[in-house]
Amino acid sequence: MEEMPLKTAEELEAECLRLLHANMTTREIQRVGIVRTHADGSGPNWTYNQLYPEPTPIGKHDAHGIIASVAGKWALVA
Structure with missing residues (x-):
């Protein structure tokens, strides 16, 4: 791999x-709390824990999918 x-x-x-601001339900989000999940930087090793300000339930659902697409492309530097 x-x-x-x-x-x-x-x-x-x-x-x-950048991607959240392109979506109508998530464009008001100004900060994403990035959290490391694994020390290894070779594969998926991060997630998010908070969105600022907190979006609506629909916006939160959309944001989760958008951020998951980013998490599947890049790893967090160790």
């Missing part, structure tokens, strides 16, 4: 926000 490209937490948050 090939290693995932690496990004810093700031770069991951910027990419998440």
Whole structure:
């Protein structure tokens, strides 16, 4: 299996926000709390724990899918 490209937490948050702002239900989100899940930086090793401000239930559902698409492309730098 090939290693995932690496990004810093700031770069991951910027990419998440870029995609969230393109969606009508998530465009008001201004911050995504990036959390490391594994020390290894070669595969999926992060998730998010909070969205600021908290979106509506529909926005939260949409945000989860959008952020999952980003998590599947890049790993967090160790």
